[in-house]
Amino acid sequence: MMNWGFLGAGSIAESSLAPAVRATPDAALHSVASRDQERAAALGPEKTYATYRDLLADPDVDIVYIALHNSAHREWVEESLRAGKHVVCEKPLTLSAADVDALTDRAEASGKILVEAAWNRWHPRTLDMEDLLGRGALGKVTHVSAYFDGPTPAPGNYRLDPALGGGALYDVGYYAVSAVLAAFGWQRPVVREARQERWSAESADRMTSFVLDFPCGGTAEVFSGLTGDWIETFTVTGDDGELQLLDRAFTAGAEASRLTGTSKSTPFTHSYAPIDPYQLMVEAVTAAARTQDTYLVPLAQSRAIAQVIDEVRARV
Template structure:
């Protein structure tokens, strides 16, 4: 079975990563793309170009839909695609709240369709190895985690600067850092959360969010999510038996070789090297296997829900309510900057 894809949206990620991954994956084809700018849709070289998303959803030749719209549109378009009988791969974050993720999960279960958050870095062989090492207890009981992601600053006017569209650093890159931390803690939820944030002067979304998550037995996680133009990513897991470290880029490895470092207490560091790879293609191929009913590993909806609950808790810990979802940011643009 060839999986015939329909894209909702033709943004940069569709052009740079997911579109090429679909074309490169065996047994996949890009059948249709819908976008307000039909020229951008046509540039992806689908068999059919549409102006309206509904046209993709009602196309009987589309098996799977990729949702790559602004974050606020995810819950609406995922639900619509499921109700039209399509399997769905949705850009991260899957939902802006845990309640949205729960609603989508319920709809996917009722429709008997595959729904997966496109947390593409989770398919990278390095991430898979790290999660296996942590599950095997290679660092012992986890005492402290550091997870930070400083990413590119979106241009003025970009939706990532607008809270009403689900923009901001916490939703855009914080989901990577939080998922990395939770994977070290068996996807448990923190018992206490404190957080601070700062927003852009020309936008109402957060440019930086910092959070301290406290778990049972005193384990702490320090999360930094920022769209401040710095290129800095790190994941460190400190345990009683050693330290596991993913140096930069901790969450977006792919086009270049990557490394993971495991340092058992009192022993030499073990170095895990990975060649350049395409985790987007691995994600597409795994998704296709699930659509065909084949056994495969996927980012589970339970894990997506765990990340969403923690992001909810971070937003709830912020002091000043914002206009998007009851969260808050510091009124001072410089507050919370590294």
């Protein structure tokens, strides 16, 4: 049995990760550390801790899940690795590519697993899309359109605060950038035409849009927003076909979803029943911690996403 410990007891830990751990064979929600002990206890762990370091000192914790605001990720990933734990950290892993590099080095030195909790990357539709594009089903990819406009954060939410790593680009923009890079085989693009809007002069971004140019000659148009409309669309165009992610393009799981398109003039549709990608992620990390062969999102891809976000931020 692999024991999981949570740093933080926020909404994602409550709604998604705790149920995923409970549903995973060979995994147990051993402990939760939070300033709010009632919230920690509500997740149903065996133990609760008032401080993060107390949880990290527990020798029975094998895997730490970090569910803190974005600006706290690097510090507590480092502390968790230093304590000899495997680590799953909410996306974005850090707020810069340089920080991803530092954490990658730390993980390699520790011999422990470090995984960005990009839960949608474990969804069968995401894996099928990457497989289709990798096999050249659309020919050469020439254009991608990625649009993710999510709900407006409530007052006091960290997503409004730039000092805490808030904003649309780090939040929903992460999904869009990830999908675009996957469509182009993880080539490194050049950023152009970046534009940003904020709720106020002091706030994080409510909207960031930009164009990416890829070495292959392809382009991508990306929109990320937290303006209140929940719209997710993703289209890949190649010189031999087109592909779309229907329904929720980036956050499919609880609802049925589809992947549709044409390849060499032949239409195709793949349908997916509701599934819990969080559980698939937890199962994979648990298996990897037991030294079993399984798929984990590579840190090199986490770095590639962070690098694009760095460059977009430098242009706005």
